[in-house]
Amino acid sequence: MSERPTVHRNQIAEARNVLGEVIARARFGGEPTVLINRGKEAAVIVSYEDYATLRELRDYLEELEAGERSSDKTNARVLREALDIAKRRALDSS
Known part of the structure; x- marks a missing residue:
């Protein structure tokens, strides 16, 4: 499993001054x-x-959620739940 990347935080005005560095990172x-x-x-x-x-x-x-097969609906539900968990984790760590 790979390491999580470093997440940087900058005020917008600060980031503007070092935009090239922010983009390169x-x-x-x-x-x-x-x-x-x-x-x-x-x-x-x-x-x-x-x-x-x-x-x-x-x-x-979106394709899975619009699908007709029950397996599509199940896969969509699992993926939606995983994305929701990831979103909550990301917001909790900020």
Whole structure:
């Protein structure tokens, strides 16, 4: 199992000053940066690969949920639950 990447946190104004570094960390190091605005998480800069993976997972989930077979519905439920758990874990750790 691979290690979890380092997650950086920056105020938006700070990140703007080092945007090249923030992008390089995401792109080459797989290290996301959480952007903070007025003390709250506003957005995340991630690699395009991570973004594309998330989009594919969402699209796949929508296909399963729209499917006719009961196995599609079961797989959609399992995937939705896993994504919900991951979301809660991510929000709890921030």
